[in-house]
Amino acid sequence: MSIWANVPAGPSLPAETVDSVVIGGGPAGYTAAIYLARSRANPVVLAGTAPGGQLMDTGAVENFPGFPGGVDGPELMARMREQAEEAGATVFTLDAEKIRYASAGDPAVHEIVTASGTVRARTVVLATGSAPRRLGLPGETELGGGNGVAYCAVCEAPLFAGRDVAVVGGGDSAMEEALALARHARRVHLVHRRDAFRCAPVMLERVRKLANVEIHSGAGVTALHAGPDGTLARLTLTGDTGDTDLPVQGLFIAIGHTPRSSLGDGTLELTPTDHLHISGPGGTTGAPGVFVAGDVADDRFRQAITAAGAGCAAALEAARYLEGTRD
Ligand code: NAP
Numbered sequence: 001m002s003i004w005a006n007v008p009a010g011p012s013l014p015a016e017t018v019d020s021v022v023i024g025g026g027p028a029g030y031t032a033a034i035y036l037a038r039s040r041a042n043p044v045v046l047a048g049t050a051p052g053g054q055l056m057d058t059g060a061v062e063n064f065p066g067f068p069g070g071v072d073g074p075e076l077m078a079r080m081r082e083q084a085e086e087a088g089a090t091v092f093t094l095d096a097e098k099i100r101y102a103s104a105g106d107p108a109v110h111e112i113v114t115a116s117g118t119v120r121a122r123t124v125v126l127a128t129g130s131a132p133r134r135l136g137l138p139g140e141t142e143l144g145g146g147n148g149v150a151y152c153a154v155c156e157a158p159l160f161a162g163r164d165v166a167v168v169g170g171g172d173s174a175m176e177e178a179l180a181l182a183r184h185a186r187r188v189h190l191v192h193r194r195d196a197f198r199c200a201p202v203m204l205e206r207v208r209k210l211a212n213v214e215i216h217s218g219a220g221v222t223a224l225h226a227g228p229d230g231t232l233a234r235l236t237l238t239g240d241t242g243d244t245d246l247p248v249q250g251l252f253i254a255i256g257h258t259p260r261s262s263l264g265d266g267t268l269e270l271t272p273t274d275h276l277h278i279s280g281p282g283g284t285t286g287a288p289g290v291f292v293a294g295d296v297a298d299d300r301f302r303q304a305i306t307a308a309g310a311g312c313a314a315a316l317e318a319a320r321y322l323e324g325t326r327d
Contacts, residue, residue: 026053
């Protein structure tokens with residue numbers, strides 16, 4: 001049975017205005033929900049129709065404190081949801097489709113539209129995350145989730161100890177992935193579509209110094225091939241000289257992230273990278289009672305633990321805002 005079974009759906013969305021709505025079912029959203037519930041702000045969590053965030057695509061998570069030996073990404077998310085519900089949050093597997101922000105009011109009441117109706121809230125924590133860009137190759141989805149295609153070497157590099165892997169991308173993330181993987185893997189193939197790299201030169205220099213990293217510039221991954229056990233076995237590299245077969249057990253795709261920041265009505269300010277702009281502590285935004293947390297507002301750290309920390313801060317700030325409206 002799906003771990004998301006028995007989660008209440010649309011018809012029971014509260015009709016009355018609620019103190020808090022959390023949008024997002026990743027580490028930032030569930031942490032915000034735990035803190036809001038414990039401050040008696042009765043959070044309604046719109047966790048999305050595919051809840052759990054990027055950890056649902058991650059095999060073992062070995063860098064989240066409290067789990068010596070690691071924990072499966074989906075299990076960690078199921079535990080966070082359980083803890084949020086235990087604290088008193090009500091979780092709906094619904095997507096927020098649109099948000100109408102109130103600019104004024106005492107307190108302002110924001111409207112969040114879902115497929116099962118509209119919920120009105122005095123505070124909103126937006127924790128919609130970001131999506132790693134995908135190459136869009138056949139088999140990429142099936143080979144994710146621990147079968148070879150991955151998006152976070154910080155999380156998964158040790159799983160490839162002694163194996164051969166490839167990294168795609170020419171930015172700082174790709175260099176970080178290559179550096180992290182080189183400490184564990186036997187061989188790292190760094191594949192970039194151009195000869196010029198957009199990463200910081202110092203990062204490229206570090207990568208170039210490593211004996212077990214081979215750089216393929218002016219090349220792209222054009223096909224993924226699974227072995228008999230369904231995990232990644234080879235890729236096709238296409239460059240100026242044609243196609244090459246590259247046997248690797250891991251492919252780390254580091255071609256950027258797209259923040260899910262387009263939900264609102266244009267009220268919230270965006271950064272030049274399309275992340276939500278934070279104007280004060282705890283993910284404060286320009287809209288009263290609206291706070292942001294996690295990867296939708298973070299183009300630098302993008303870790304589950306930093307997202308969880310930001311969710312905590314946003315919830316504390318939202319609780320303080322609610323308190324202020326009751327004075
Ligand atoms: P990025 O800088 O946007 O780089 C993305 C890379 O992926 C580029 O080299 C791009 O190639 C390539 N790419 C994009 N689409 C592709 C496709 N469909 N197929 C193949 N290659 C593709 O993204 P990022 O590396 O994730 O970095 C994002 C931001 O975070 C940057 O500002 C970065 O400096 C920052 N960051 C900083 C650190 C740090 O300071 N330690 C670490 C990580 C990230 P082209 O170059 O040809 O466009």
